Amino acid sequence: MRWFIEKPASLRITRRGLLKVFGVTVAALAVGAYKVTDLFVHRNRYIKMRQSGQYKDDERVRKTYSLAASQQNPMIKRFYDEFAGQPFGEVSESLLHTKYFRRTG
């Protein structure tokens, strides 16, 4: 009759070998985990990039056309002179203002 006899663990892997494997695993995990934090830190970078794009446009418009504030826009002047009269005027009330509605209890 043949019996299965388990080999002692020391014959399968040495103590040093085990430490090696563990060391490499921990190192791999640590680097990976660091990479994950990286993803969190940089995840919203694109918001800042797009925001800086907007302020670049602000700068561009002010530099090229000298338009910093809304009332300086030549088309705004035309719109109120030719059509709407004044802010909160009759035309504005009909076309540019609205009401809101309660949608729950």
Add this chain to the structure above:
Amino acid sequence: MQGEIGVRHSIDYDMCINCGQCLINCPFGAIEQMSFLEDVMEKLNGGWTVVAIVAPAVRVAIAEEFGKPPGTLTVARLHAALKKAGFKVYENNFAADQTIMEEGTELIGRVAYWELGLKEIEFEITDSYPGSWRKKVRLELKEFENRPLPQFTSCCPAWVRYAELYYPEILPHISSCKSPQQMAGPTAKTYGALKVWKVSPEKVYTVGVMPCTAKIYEASRPEFNSAWRWLREKGLIPESVPPFRDVDAVLTTRDLAELFRRKGINPLEFSENENPEDFEWYSGGGTIFGTSGGVMEAAMRFAWSVLSGQEPPATSEEWDFVKVRGYTYPRVHASVTIPLKKELRKETGIDEVTLNVCVVNGIGFGGMHIKPVIEEVLAGTSRYHFIEVMTCPGGCLNGGGQPVEPMGTSWIDPVLPLPL
């Protein structure tokens, strides 16, 4: 949105504010929007004056769809590409300027009535460059009885829906001004059609090009057919014309990129030089609407200049209200002191006004960033005069209609070896 891990999730559409944050942040890209792409393509084939209302946040993101990094500014190139596709360009930034004229005036009215106790106020909006432009504004303040302080912005349709659904008591505080998109629509179909392009209003088809999914919902709100109502009232269109919408269709940034691809147009191939005309004009204040704090800064530029009478050169730093800009903080607070000009000092009897302002940069998960602000207002302890609310963190430029960024919060994507 509800659902357990690993099980198909569901959205309660009755309580959804349509902001689209779930769409751009879904790690699996499982959520889709409805699209007007086919309708717009058909209308471009002829017979219609198709007007593209281009939002400020589109110009800093659409280049991403064509291989450029986020924040790449595309203005003249985008206009040229739109014209090539058959659109007329109506800058939503111009509509943002309209919004500021109306909303800034409203803010002055509310402060004059509630803080200064005036019965009426008269002031001049002036600009001395290049010619001299003056616009006298006279407000009867009696109707401001129903417009308490603080004033909330109304540009963000997801925020308006949030308020209507969850905090209806706050509605009188929200500015009665429509959002820029909804100002652009009726203006294009009245002033634009009759005086600028000289076409018949019912043949104008307005298309909002928006970074936002809530704008699709906003355009469909039943009350937004004001151009049709106004034109009929004035007898400018025949009685037989059936009702038409202020804004007929809305394309998101992604949709517009798809439209360009189908037409074989790459906006990046055009030149970045142009001479703006008609509705293509916009101010710096108009363009920063797309970022959190932008509406506030634009309103401050308006109010400060109108009330103090100062008009420094456009490049001057005096126009910068850096402290109201929203970057990474969920809420930004600031106080802006404005010295009054001589005529107003005489009229009101005070030397200066201080405006306390707050910018809510993303309403937060379940509204956690906006709730304390609203509770304070409802309790009557709020110290603010003006509160800007952007539902999406960072503002419109991070809206639900923008290109989905792999470097965004859907961070699982870059970790996977193969795309899902």
